[in-house]
Structure formats: structure tokens, C-alpha cells
Amino acid sequence: MEVRTRFAPSPTGYMHIGNLRTALFEYLISKKYNGSFILRIEDTDQKRYVKNSEDLIYKTLRSVNLKHDEGPDIGGNFGPYVQSQRKELYLKYAQKLIKKDKAYYCFCNKNRLEKIEGGYDRCCRNFSIEKINKLINKNTSHVIRQKIPLDGNTSFFDEVFGEITVENNDLDDQILIKTDKLPTYNFANVIDDHLMKITHVVRGSEYLSSTPKYNLLYEAFGWEIPKYVHLPLIMGKNLDGTVSKLSKRHGSVSFEDLIKEGYLPEAILNHIVLLGWYPNNKKEIFSLKELENEFSIENISKSQSIFDFDKLNWFNFEYLKSKTQNELLKLFNFYIKKSIDKNLDYKKIVNMLKNRITKLSEIPEKISFLDKFENYDVNIYINKKSKTDVKSSFFVLEFVLKKLENLDDWNLENLHDLLVNTAKELNLKNGAVMFPVRIAISGKLITPGGAAEILDIIQKEESIFRIKKSIALIQKMGFKKS
């Protein structure tokens, strides 16, 4: 039998990282067994519907390369793939259940329900046919509820968690069809999964406790029960140290937020696949193709995991490192433009930034000094290791300035040599020259890149200008020429 999995997001406006991870696992399971990955939109809650969020779902799946084989946009043999377009179907099946005495009409209004303590009291469960007909003829609004057995227990087998048994007593007569005639999530899920021939129901473990009700439904219909694969939850750490289901208060937890922060889709995917699954080897960096081969249901873990931004940073850094200069140029372009107005060589900036950033959003702040030169505290010239102070720096700068003014062929190699030779000439450590020059042209104690690199990027005219300015600054603020 063909393995079929489905990703069934609700169009609520953003892609939660936990949802994406579920989609990933569903995709991987289908690929692992050469099966199909189906996309189904679950829009039965008209109140929460956010317009155009289907587009966001498509866009997200595309950007992480999770291609679906069937779905609203590409069709398939089991459509329609949007639940609101399947409305009549659910009602029909619910009525079938009523005939089988596995479901019943409930006429309780919300007011009454709210007053009952301890959940629904099953007051409509045993209404006579006459009474029901009368109420329906009077157009009394109603829902359809599942008729859960009053005693006994229900077991199901989960591929990750194993056998789980609960007392039927603990299950409530959940609503199948709402007053608006649309199905609830739990009901629509069962119907659609069966009709779409889904073999593996993959979802977060928050659904573990409602799964017995699913089984009862499948049994009532006489349908084959799919394999359940419940995934351990992704958690977030709260400010007070406690943990809870990953949500907005934990920071950026939607895919699009993470992208905005400058994380790469591949890095995000790689990070979340390792949250709840582990490979048989010690490997950590996986391409999607590799995952398709190596993924296995047996290696899904049971315990929840915390979404760790440090680790994500590391993954992002690793993926950034593996990019070519051209790829980086494309990736960095937008962020460099944010803080650079001048016409500088972006390639050089990329080279300088490489290995120095973990996420793209760090770029603007890191390189703004290339564009704007601001006054600074001259005390930053004092450095033990480089054996520099304000006075020595002043001397070096004046010395180097003349040499730079005479340098015609302004390139990285020549600049580097010039500085090294200067140090030799003055009988100083390299650092004693590099350090003050770097500060003089950047105005910063810490910069990405060294003196030669920065000189090369901002070019001769600006370099000379900045050094002169720095010399003047030292004279004015700290050290009087003797």
C-alpha cells in the first residue's frame, strides 16, 4: 500500500515553527517510503481565517523545498483539498453515525453549556426520535455529538509512544458538527484522512489525548485505522526559567520571523529536524536529500525539546560558511544596502564579513562605519597587547599617512605590505601599526576585518581623509604634539 501523509495547516496567517517541523516529518516519511505528501487546508474555523494565508503556506513550503504531490493548488485524485469546499460531505457522514447510534443531536445552547460544571452532561444523548424531530422542525439550532461508550476503555498504538489506553469514562461526547454545519477539526480530520487514504497521521503530541476519540470514530465507521505518529512538542524557555509550548512570547517562532531575522531556510530546517529526531551516526548537517534517505520513524524521540537559538545560530553560521562568494553576495546585498550609501565594492565587504556573522540581520550595524565616520574617544588607542597608546599611535599615523599618500596602486596586498614594512622600518610589532591605523580609519575599537582590508574597501581618498581627521582628533582631545 502506498504511504500517504498530509500536512494540514489552518490558514491563520503565519507558519509556526512547530507546524513546519510537522510538515517536514510528514514529508520525510512519505519520501522515505516513496509515497505521497498531500497538502490540505483546514479552514473550518471561519473566525480565525486570515485572508491570503494560503499563499504564505505555499511560499513557505516552496522556500524549504517541501514539494507536495497533491493539494489545492495542484489538484489530485482526492480533492477538493480545502475543507470549506467539502462541507456537505462531513454532514453526510455525521448523519451516517447517527443512524448507527454512534452520534446524536444536541440542542443545548452555549448559555446552558457554560453553566454546567465538569463538562457536557450528555443531556441530549437519549432524546426520543419524536422529541428530536420536533426540535429540528422548529429550527432549533443544534450540533451533532459523538456518542462515546459509557464504560470500557479504548486503546490505540502510536508509532512513537507505543500502546496507550484510556477509560471511555474520561472521554467526552465531543462535537462533530458545529451549529454552523461545519465540522470540528477532530471530525473533519478523520473523514478527510480516510477519504484521502492517508496512511500515517503525523502530528504534535498535544493530540495524543484526543486520539482515542479518533479510534472510536474509525471503528464506528468500520474504517481501517491509520498509523499514528505523534511528535514530541517543541518548547520555549520562559523568562522565569519554566518551559511551555513554543509560542510568540518566546521570540521569533514563525518561519517568516526567523527569515526576517536573517536565518537561512536550510539552517532552520536542519535545526528543527534534530528537535525530536536523531540520526544513527553523529552527523548534524543534513541536506533535505540526505534526510529523505536517512530519516526513520524509529528514531523519533518521545521527550519534548527546547528550541535553542544558540544552536540555530551555529547551523546558520555553518550554512553561511558553505556558500560561495556569489551566493553570499546575493544574500548580503539587501543588508549591506541598509547601511551603506556610498559606492563601495560589495565583494570586498562580503569577504570581510564572511565567518564574522551568524545571521544576516547583524550586517548593517557591523559595517555602518564604512559609510559613516564618527568622532570617537581617543583612549581606545591605548592597548597593551599591541603596545600602543595615544602618543605612539599619533606618531605611527603621521608616519603611515605619508606612505599611503604616495601609494598609487591601492590594493589589499600592497596595503598589507606597506603596513608590515612600516612596522619593520619603525622596529615595531605589526600590531603596533595595524591597531592604530584600523582605529583611525574606522573610529571603532572593534571592527570586522583588519586595517588593510578596511583601507582597501573605503579606498584611498576616504582613507587619507579619515587618518587626517583622526590625527586632528588626537591633537584636540588627548595628546598635544610636543
Place this chain on the structure above:
RNA sequence: GGCCCGGUGGUCAAAAGGUUACGACACCACCCUUUCACGGUGGUAAUACGAGUUCGAUUCUCGUCCGGGUCACCA
């Protein structure tokens, strides 16, 4: 609170009765170095607790504790 699930360093996690308890991230130190990074080397740090089963428990059983999930006309 009832029910369900889980519990190995700060985080992710390997070890499916016998190990000096693997590895990665983070952290720290040192080396390299032109600041910061990168890179290299090394280090700190864990089986929640208590009983049992066993020659021997991280591993099996039970209890306690802790954590999480769920109890909607939301998904």
C-alpha cells in the same frame, strides 16, 4: 484537579543490563592572530530521588518528586 505523556550536563542528545556514560551547541582556558571573528588544542559540566529484580542497573518494575500536554461549537 482528572486523564495522558515524559525525566541523561545550561540546551539537543548517544548508550536498547557490564562504557573512564558518545557527540554537538553554549561556556571557560590556551594557541594562532592585525581588533573582532575564523581555525586549532584542552577543560568545566549529567543519568531527579527512593525501593525492588539482578552477580551487576542510565537501561527492567513500583512509588515519590519534577516537567509538559489535554480537558472549547480552536485547530
